[in-house]
Amino acid sequence: MKFINYLESITGIGIYPLVSLMIFFMFFALVTLYVIKADKSYINKVKNIPVSNELQ
Amino acid sequence: MELEKFRYDNKIVKMFAYATILWSLVGMLAGLLAALQLVLPALNFDLPYTSFGRVRPIHTNAIIFAFVGNGIFMGVYYSMQRLLKARMFSDMLSKIHFWGWQLIIVLAALTLVLGYTTGKEYAELEWPIDILITLVWVVFGWNMFGTILRRRERHLYVAIWFYIATFVTVAMLHIVNSIEIPVSLTKSYSWYAGVQDALVQWWYGHNAVAFFLTTPYLGLMYYFLPKAANRPVFSYRLSIIHFWALIFIYIWAGPHHLLYTATPDWAQSLGVVFSIMLLAPSWGGMINGLLTLRGAWDRVRDSVVLKFLVVAVTAYGMATFEGPMLSLKNVNAISHFTDWTIAHVHVGALGWNGFLTFGILYWLIPRLFQTKLYSDKLANMHFWIGTLGIVVYAVPLYWAGFMQSSMWKDFTPEGQLKWQFMDTVTKMMPFYIARAIGGTLYLIGAIVMTYNLIKTVKIGNFLEVEEAEAPALSGEYHSHSKDHWHRWIERKPVQLMVLSLIVVAIGGIIEFVPAFLVKSNIPTISSVKPYTPLELEGRDIYVREGCYVCHSQMIRPFRSETARYGEYSKAGEFVYDHPFQWGSKRTGPDLARIGGKYPDSWHYNHMLDPTSMSPNSIMPPYSWLLDDDLNTSLLRGKIKAMKTLGVPYPEGYEDKAIDDLNKQAEEITTNLKKDGIETASSKEIIALIAYLQRMGKDIKAENKEVANK
Structure with missing residues (x-):
């Protein structure tokens, strides 16, 4: 029941942070790439959602 | 394309707006009372219900969950309907949400x-x-x-992403941190102990700031700032990066609340690194907000709403610059446990959350009631008195925190600590008075706003049925060939939620798994034994009275702390502490090694009247502990719960515990009698003394063992 000391150590624990760093480095690289390449008219359209509709 | 007609639900927005205003006043009043109690201890009224240790949690909970909570829902329910071009899914769910949340607030207060x-x-x-x-x-x-x-707008605007991330992350934080084993309807123990409890708690605590006080409010900023300025946000591209970077990095930063404590060093370093990185997305968001007004700054002169929003976003920028700085270990060594932290959070709470909420209210209420604001003059007055209030609140506390820390660390040329702890408390008084004045100014501003908004409501005519129309979404989305993967996420709320959850879960998992599973992170100490039944009951009183609000139980490995309090705290000392009680503020001295420092009678007299034992003390008296009998009816259940949690009491100990409790209580009563104090051994004070006298002693026993060898 108690969350303690099931393992003396985890072998190869170093891989965990390395893998997560890789995942997010790639994710950010992709997001940044997408943001740079994104279609301008589309960005403008989405950007104006809050202010475009004067029905509100 | 055929237009569908529908109606926005303004009533639910109105209800949340009213609740926001009401709870803001209640929360601030509780804060003002707490602030004044530090200057005038008589304001504790010698009653358990109004003592500082209970008032302060009421203040923090009321501000975070009642004021800001209702503020979030007000803004979300208004903006989401319009961003999605749809009425809320179910009026019934909206109502259950509203009344359920108010019920929680009332139950919490009680x-x-x-x-x-x-x-x-x-x-x-x-x-x-x-x-x-x-x-x-x-x-x-x-x-x-x-x-x-059911939306009629294909693309989810960035504000909605922030709402979704808020929903999923708060759910995760709340559930993981609240895992506890119930003993009765009103008593439970945290499943985690000591270092692990601390890591989970501050992962939660830090991300409550991130995902309750920040992300939903950033969503509101991305909607209401463009609305109020009547122009789109500066850079939508930046907002996409802002969103992902913020939620990913924020979740890791929790351990910066535990620097130089007994938590593993790698966890602290991780917290520091991510806190520094956090500066980038935070400022990205702030810049995005402020630059929305580029070329339109003249409008700020005329619009009180924009004034509030601009100061809010600026305060956000200041607080999120200060946060990473406070996370540097060398700065944290000075700031931690002092009023510097209090100043920091109030720049965030009063500036960012408070002013953003006020700005939205001034924008929203006239629209909901189809009229103009009753008085722009009063609103401007509120703006200036509120801004002044923030400055008068924060500046003295920065000064106080720095000064207090310097005094704690001051040594004479002979190598002695220069100041008694009490000297550092007494020196705080002028600053505490100034803080209370700042808080009063801010509260006056909020009262002026309440009057102004009530008047506006009176002259206006509530727009209950707001008609709107928009074409329905066609069933199938035809992606064109150059459609991008991220757009797929932008169209799919569930995918967005799942991805957000993955992003925020990774940080938590990486931090917790080693701390929970790997032995070397929490080195055990053989002389550390479970609490006796009486000490356990005493500890529960310590928790009940909120002692942790003013007293830490964590001696950091600094010369100034070991000289004042004794040996620095080790991870292994806390393995039976469900929950941990390290605290985050030293209004009074650290108690980790208080055991055996004073005789039992000292504690007895001190609880009756703290100033009798330490003149100038601002601690409230706890005289009811001397009168009330200890309720031991739950003892059996408590011991059983502790055993379930892994505390090594012997087999069947729950049946014998009460005998041990009575025996130890008799010993303390006899001790007190020697010093001329007559009291029954059944009183609560006896249990509390037992706990206080136990604290920090285990490790002294270890030293003796070593010496004997």
Whole structure:
């Protein structure tokens, strides 16, 4: 029941942070790439959602 | 394309707006009372219900969950309907959400006043309320996703992403941090102990700031700032990066609340690194907000709404610059446990959350009531008095914190500590008075706003039925060939939620798994033994009275601390502490090694009247502990619960515990008698003395063992 000391150590624990760093480095690289390449008219359209509709 | 007609639900927005205003006043009044109690201890009224240790959690909970909570829902329910071009999914769910949340607030206030608390900051509420919060939160999420699925706008605007991330992360934080084992309806123990409890708690505590006080409000900023300025946000591209970077990095930063404590060093370093990185997305968001007004700054002169929003975003920028700086270990060594932290959070709370909420209210109420604001003059007055209030509140506390820390660390040329702890408290008084004045100014501003808005409501005519029309979404989305993967996420709320959850879960998992599973992270100490039954009962009183609000139990490995309090705290000392009680503020001295420092009679007299034992003390008296009998009816259940949690009491000990308790109580009563104090051994004070006298002693026993060898 108690969350303690099931393992003396985890072998190869170093891989965990390395893998997560890789995942997010790639994710950010992709997001940044997408943001740079994104279609301008589309960005403008989405950007104006809050202010475009004067029905509100 | 055929236009569908529908109606926005303004009533629910109005209800949340009223609740926001009401609870803001209640929360600020509780804060003002707490601030004044530090200057005039008589304001504790010698009653358990109004003592500082209970008032302060009421203040923090009221501001975070009642004021800001209702503010979030007000803004979300207004903006989401319009961003999605759809009425809220279900009026019934909206109502259950509203009344459920108000019920939670009332229950929270009642239970905290009565001393029912788990003793974990900003998560003090007991388990039945925790469950209620979970249910109401699910209702909120259900309503939100139902609306998203019925939307008439294909693309989810960035504000909605922030709402979704808020929903999913708060759910995760609340559930993980609230895992506790119930002993009765009003008493439970945290499942985690010591270092692990601390890591979970501050992962929660820090991300409560991130995902309750920040992400939903950033969503509101991305909607209401463009609305008020009547121009789109500066850079939508930046907002996409802002969103992902912020939620990913924020979740890791929790351990910066535990620098130089007994937590593993790697966890602290991780917290520091991510806190520094956090500066980038935070400022990205702030810049995006402020630059929305580029070329339109002249409008700020005329619009009180924009004034509030600009100061709010600026305060956000200041607080999020200061946060990473405070996370540097060398700065934290100075700031931690002092009023510097209090100043920092109030720049965030009063500036960012408060002013953004006020700005939205001034924008929203006239629109909902189809009229102009009753008085622009009063609103301007509110703006200036509120801004002044923030400055008068924060500046003295920065000064106070720096000064207090310097005094704690001051040594004479002979190598002695220069100041008694009490000297550092006495020196704080002028600053505490100034802080109370700042808080009063801010509260006056809020009262002026309330009057102004009531007048506006009176002259206006509530727009209950707001007609709108928009074409329905065609069933199938035809992606064109150059459609991008991220757009797929932008169209799919569930995918967005799942991805957000993955992003925020990774940080938590990486931090927790080694701390929970790997032995070397929590080195055990053989001389550390479980609490005796009487000490356990005494510890529960310590938790009930909120002692952790002013007293830490964590001696950092600095010369100035070991000279003042004794040997620095080790991870292994806390393995039976469900919950941990390290605290985050030293209004009074650290208590980690208080055991054996004074005789029992000192504690008895000190609880009756703190100034009799330490003149100039601002601690409230706890005279009821001397009169009330200790309720031992739960003892059996408590011991059993502790055993379930892995505390090594012997087999069948729950049946013998009461005998041991009585025996130890008799010993303390006899001790007190020697010093001329006659009291029954059944009183609560006896249990508290037992706990206080135990604290920090185990490790001294270890030193003796070593010496004997």
